[in-house]
Amino acid sequence: MSAVSQLPFPESFNMVFFGGAGDLVTRKLLPAMYQCHKNGLLVEAGHILCVDRQDLSEEAFLELADEKACQFIPTADWDAAVWAGFRQRLAYLRIDATQPEQYAPLKERLKKAPAAVTVFYLSTAPSLFATICAHLTRQGLNGPHSRVVLEKPLGHDLASANAITADVDRYFHENQVYRIDHYLGKESVQNLMALRFGNALFEPLWRRMWIRDVQITIAEDVGIGSRAGFYDKAGALRDMVQNHLLQLLCFVAMEPPASLDSNAIRNEKLKVLESLVPFTEEDVHQKTVRGQYRAGICGGKAVPGYLEEEGIPPGSHTETFVAIKAEIANWRWAGVPFYLFTGKRLPERLAEIVIHFHDVPHPIFPLPKSGACAPAKLVIRLQPDEFIRLYLYAKQPGDSMELQPVSLDLNFAEQFKVRRAEGGYERLLLDAIRGNQALFVRHDEQEQAWRWVEPILNTWANDPKGPEPYAAGTWGPAASLDLLRRDGICWHEGK
Numbered sequence: 172m173s174a175v176s177q178l179p180f181p182e183s184f185n186m187v188f189f190g191g192a193g194d195l196v197t198r199k200l201l202p203a204m205y206q207c208h209k210n211g212l213l214v215e216a217g218h219i220l221c222v223d224r225q226d227l228s229e230e231a232f233l234e235l236a237d238e239k240a241c242q243f244i245p246t247a248d249w250d251a252a253v254w255a256g257f258r259q260r261l262a263y264l265r266i267d268a269t270q271p272e273q274y275a276p277l278k279e280r281l282k283k284a285p286a287a288v289t290v291f292y293l294s295t296a297p298s299l300f301a302t303i304c305a306h307l308t309r310q311g312l313n314g315p316h317s318r319v320v321l322e323k324p325l326g327h328d329l330a331s332a333n334a335i336t337a338d339v340d341r342y343f344h345e346n347q348v349y350r351i352d353h354y355l356g357k358e359s360v361q362n363l364m365a366l367r368f369g370n371a372l373f374e375p376l377w378r379r380m381w382i383r384d385v386q387i388t389i390a391e392d393v394g395i396g397s398r399a400g401f402y403d404k405a406g407a408l409r410d411m412v413q414n415h416l417l418q419l420l421c422f423v424a425m426e427p428p429a430s431l432d433s434n435a436i437r438n439e440k441l442k443v444l445e446s447l448v449p450f451t452e453e454d455v456h457q458k459t460v461r462g463q464y465r466a467g468i469c470g471g472k473a474v475p476g477y478l479e480e481e482g483i484p485p486g487s488h489t490e491t492f493v494a495i496k497a498e499i500a501n502w503r504w505a506g507v508p509f510y511l512f513t514g515k516r517l518p519e520r521l522a523e524i525v526i527h528f529h530d531v532p533h534p535i536f537p538l539p540k541s542g543a544c545a546p547a548k549l550v551i552r553l554q555p556d557e558f559i560r561l562y563l564y565a566k567q568p569g570d571s572m573e574l575q576p577v578s579l580d581l582n583f584a585e586q587f588k589v590r591r592a593e594g595g596y597e598r599l600l601l602d603a604i605r606g607n608q609a610l611f612v613r614h615d616e617q618e619q620a621w622r623w624v625e626p627i628l629n630t631w632a633n634d635p636k637g638p639e640p641y642a643a644g645t646w647g648p649a650a651s652l653d654l655l656r657r658d659g660i661c662w663h664e665g666k
């Protein structure tokens with residue numbers, strides 16, 4: 172396959188959203204398609220069909236789309252005339268996806284607007300994936316130019332994830348299957364590849380000899396919202412670590428791929444996942460911390476604890492915070508800890524990767540007053556703002572030779588006037604239409620990620636102690652800081 176940038180956009184497409192009246196489609200996917208439309212990235216012959224079992228007329232669906240668009244498209248990007256144009260692309264069809272005979276009208280619709288590419292985006296419960304794939308195939312809707320996009324959660328453990336893969340595999344070939352991890356669509360994640368593989372500068376330093384530790388954080392200030400049913404069965408490890416955090420770790424740790432070819436990139440990510448040191452039960456106790464938020468003050472207002480959220484069973488042990496010390500057993504990374512943090516109801520929304528470099532081997536300057544916890548480091552901020560900041564030491568002006576940390580900054584918003592919404596879906600939707608799988612997760616990556624998290628899941632499930640409490644609006648249980656302190660390391664910015 173040719174390099175990513177050379178893949179042409181097809182002259183026509185049909186995007187079919189299953190679960191089309193649901194939350195993800197109306198809050199995220201339609202607004203993302205609107206942005207693509209607004210930026211002139213969609214061909215004219217591009218149709219979006221939302222199918223759902225909700226009994227809505229086309230007009231009622233369009234009203235719902237209007238209402239959500241106003242809420243979820245940022246004001247700066249909202250243009251009523253552009254939305255009216257985008258709306259022309261939308262259609263709605265009521266289908267109960269479990270009923271084979273209900274696929275006939277779908278087939279009819281698609282026949283009326285034949286397109287070079289048809290993407291079926293399954294934003295439904297995973298238990299429906301196999302059924303939908305089977306019915307699409309039986310209706311003759313699974314051709315060489317049909318693709319299927321699978322939304323997470325893709326399983327709740329290794330066996331269930333493998334079962335989904337096997338079910339979908341019976342109908343769609345792996346090169347038609349697009350497993351979404353929306354973090355991979357974020358501009359800043361792709362920038363990490365640009366930083367590492369577009370500049371020779373960092374490559375010699377990007378290894379155990381020069382890097383002391385890596386910290387990857389995805390912090391959220393929100394709680395679980397209205398997703399109690401889903402979240403209480405999932406927890407932060409399944410919801411964030413198995414996918415988003417491990418994918419970020421792969422982009423930090425992977426070897427340079429030979430090209431931007433989808434499989435060249437995914438082969439390298441897979442090698443990282445295969446090199447993650449597996450956890451024994453003892454390791455789980457030593458190297459992981461799970462937490463659950465209690466009532467507290469978050470974003471200036473009082474919020475309830477996890478156990479008081481509507482729909483959460485009393486005494487639930489589901490974790491809303493995870494800290495893990497991971498290690499990668501290969502020549503580049505042996506001995507370098509990768510600390511992963513994620514949690515809900517933390518003080519702010521923030522995602523970043525911090526690479527700490529070693530201190531100089533022989534210090535000749537007086538130690539800075541800020542103490543020993545400020546070595547040279549590279550901070551890659553993914554959200555809410557996007558920047559790359561390299562902290563170095565410089566001499567303080569004046570007579571002494573005292574050093575202080577200073578920074579070199581690359582702020583993407585200032586550097587590039589064009590901005591793309593940080594959600595990640597725009598790029599992934601366009602890539603699914605183009606047929607570029609580079610930013611989608613291959614089945615073996617997914618399997619390996621589950622294999623690595625499974626001992627943690629099992630050990631936690633058998634541990635009656637449950638997660639450690641932390642007050643909403645704080646940076647998680649104190650034990651997570653001990654994880655670093657034991658190694659003589661501080662969490663970036665002293666969180």
Ligand code: BG6
Pocket residue numbers: 353391410522594
């Ligand atoms: C989703 C999780 O995958 O990612 C959510 O299911 C989480 O629980 C969300 O809130 C975070 O995504 P983002 O793009 O807002 O950081």
